[in-house]
Amino acid sequence: MTLSNAWQSVSKRWGHPFHAMCSYMAMFPPRLPHYFIQKFTRPGDVVLDPFCGRGTTPLQACVTGRIGIGVDLNPLAHLLTRAKVDAPPLAHLEARLRTLENDMFYGEGEQEPEHIRMLFHPSTLGQLVYLKQVLDLNDPCDVFIAATIVGILHGATARDPKRSSYLSISMPNTFSMSPNYIREYIQAKGLKRPPVNVFSALRRKFRRLFTCEPPATPGFAYRDTIENLIHLPNPHIRKRHVKLIVTSPPYLHVIRYGLYNWIRLWFLDEDPNALDTSLATYRRLDHYLAFIHRALRRMYSVLAPGGVCCLVVGDVAMPRQAKTVALADEIWRMLRARHSRFQLYDIVEDRLPEQGKVSKIWGEKKGRAIQTDRIMVLYRDSIEELTDEIDWTPPQKIHRRRHK
Numbered sequence: 392m393t394l395s396n397a398w399q400s401v402s403k404r405w406g407h408p409f410h411a412m413c414s415y416m417a418m419f420p421p422r423l424p425h426y427f428i429q430k431f432t433r434p435g436d437v438v439l440d441p442f443c444g445r446g447t448t449p450l451q452a453c454v455t456g457r458i459g460i461g462v463d464l465n466p467l468a469h470l471l472t473r474a475k476v477d478a479p480p481l482a483h484l485e486a487r488l489r490t491l492e493n494d495m496f497y498g499e500g501e502q503e504p505e506h507i508r509m510l511f512h513p514s515t516l517g518q519l520v521y522l523k524q525v526l527d528l529n530d531p532c533d534v535f536i537a538a539t540i541v542g543i544l545h546g547a548t549a550r551d552p553k554r555s556s557y558l559s560i561s562m563p564n565t566f567s568m569s570p571n572y573i574r575e576y577i578q579a580k581g582l583k584r585p586p587v588n589v590f591s592a593l594r595r596k597f598r599r600l601f602t603c604e605p606p607a608t609p610g611f612a613y614r615d616t617i618e619n620l621i622h623l624p625n626p627h628i629r630k631r632h633v634k635l636i637v638t639s640p641p642y643l644h645v646i647r648y649g650l651y652n653w654i655r656l657w658f659l660d661e662d663p664n665a666l667d668t669s670l671a672t673y674r675r676l677d678h679y680l681a682f683i684h685r686a687l688r689r690m691y692s693v694l695a696p697g698g699v700c701c702l703v704v705g706d707v708a709m710p711r712q713a714k715t716v717a718l719a720d721e722i723w724r725m726l727r728a729r730h731s732r733f734q735l736y737d738i739v740e741d742r743l744p745e746q747g748k749v750s751k752i753w754g755e756k757k758g759r760a761i762q763t764d765r766i767m768v769l770y771r772d773s774i775e776e777l778t779d780e781i782d783w784t785p786p787q788k789i790h791r792r793r794h795k
Contacts, residue, residue: 394430394737394768397781398422407454407786408600409475413542414565415445415468416651417641419703419764422783423741424448424637427768428455429781431699436634437627441617441690446472448637449610454786458627459610462620464669465648466661467541469614470528474538476610479531481601485594487532492590495521506570507657509577510545510559512584519558519589523658539596540589541655552585558592559654560584566651603786620689633693639703640683641670676716680725687726687769691733694771700733702767703741719765733769740765 398420406421424447428438438452441462449459453476461472498520500513508516522540526533546557546565560582562573576582613623620628627633641648648670649656649663656663673679690700704718719738726733741764 394739394776396739396741396766398426399741401783405783405785407450407606408602409450409478409605410447412475412538412600413445413467413471413655415471416566416648417639418444418447419639421447421451423703423766424451424701425455425783426781427635427637427699427701427766428452428457429778430776431774432457432635433777437632437695438635438637439628439633439690439693440636440638441620441686442638442640443472443612444468444639446475446612449612450475450606453606453608453610456608458608460613460625460627460633461610462613462615462617462623464614464616465666466614466659467648467652467655469612470534470538470541470659472612474535476606476612477531478535478605480605481597483532484535484597488536488590488593488597491522491525491536494525495590497521498524504657506574507654509574510584510654512586515558515584515587515589519658522589523660536593537659539593539600541658543592543596544654544658548585548587552587553591554595555585555587555592556595558587558589567654569650570653602788604789617686617689621692628693631693632695634695634698636690636694636698636700637703638690638701640686676721679718680721683722684725684729684731687731687733691731691771696772697775698771699736699774700767700769700771702769703764704767706763706765717763717765719767722767733771734774736768736770736774738765738767 401422403420410421428451432438434456435458437458437460438448439460439462440448443449443461443463445468446461449461449472452459459476461476463469463472495518497514497517500508500511500516500520503516503520511519519540526537528534528537543557545559545562545567548557548559548561549555560577562568563576568576611625613625615623647667649666653663656666673682687700694700702722704722706715706717708715723735723738743762743764
């Protein structure tokens with residue numbers, strides 16, 4: 392059996408609706424980890440992503456009956472992953488939402504920063520401030536509600552506020568543009584803040600998210616760094632039961648997760664500048680490779696014998712050197728030079744569609760990501776492909792009667 396990029400021939404809309412809970416910078420599609428989950432694991436196996444972003448790998452693992460574990464330092468990533476891998480039943484969410492709505496008081500939106508007030512109608516902002524204050528992020532229902540809210544905070548708003556998917560003025564992107572850009576955009580377009588009811592918008596989003604049942608197999612989410620991986624309070628990690636890792640190390644210098652998510656981080660009471668400061672930056676290739684080496688050592692330490700690690704890394708163009716660098720090849724040369732115990736099985740090329748890659752690395756002068764990702768397939772001790780027939784059956788839809 393051989394590896395391929397078979398996921399490219401699958402519809403972009405393929406996958407569980409929870410995957411679309413919230414947009415996220417530099418994410419890979421769920422069909423990519425699904426391919427490797429099917430190739431290298433069986434139901435009940437443990438699948439890990441130590442840079443999990445919005446939780447694509449752990450969610451897809453749970454959907455397929457594996458135990459998904461996601462780790463990320465970003466509080467937004469942690470929230471989204473928690474919501475997806477431990478989702479409560481829809482009936483529980485609806486009951487909690489009724490309670491919140493019945494107890495609602497309008498929060499003091501006028502006390503919020505001006506660059507937040509310009510985005511939301513006063514009634515909408517009052518509801519958001521109330522929810523910020525009362526949601527308990529130790530409760531699974533409140534976690535899911537908060538994760539759904541950050542997914543609908545801003546985007547292209549419908550003309551009719553009663554049908555809008557998003558809560559803000561109509562914005563050109565689902566990632567956060569700078570406040571000055573948004574302010575000028577509002578003036579140029581003559582935009583008015585729509586009076587969107589947050590609770591009604593949440594119910595509309597719930598109907599879309601729950602067109603399929605939540606994953607029957609629960610997973611785990613941790614807010615932590617790769618350095619602390621082995622010390623996480625998880626029995627599967629502590630006992631080195633991880634069968635598969637599918638991850639993409641972040642392009643930390645230019646994908647500034649705080650800056651590009653400042654509106655969502657406002658709702659979570661997180662400082663975007665502090666988040667970007669807490670994430671290390673790597674301007675030079677040798678520093679980046681040293682970081683990857685440390686990360687892979689920690690991944691190796693939690694893999695079971697015969698475990699597989701799939702590392703998604705993009706090629707970068709180096710303008711000053713007038714050449715393109717295949718980071719996957721550089722990483723493998725580095726691993727051989729440092730006598731890594733990982734062995735290389737294959738490097739699979741994943742050519743991305745035009746405009747499909749928004750990430751850059753090392754700044755404008757240091758390098759730029761181009762339209763090619765490569766998936767390095769590394770393994771510990773031995774490797775076994777379990778199937779050559781990937782099951783692309785989409786999740787079973789739920790047929791519910793519409794309430795009139």
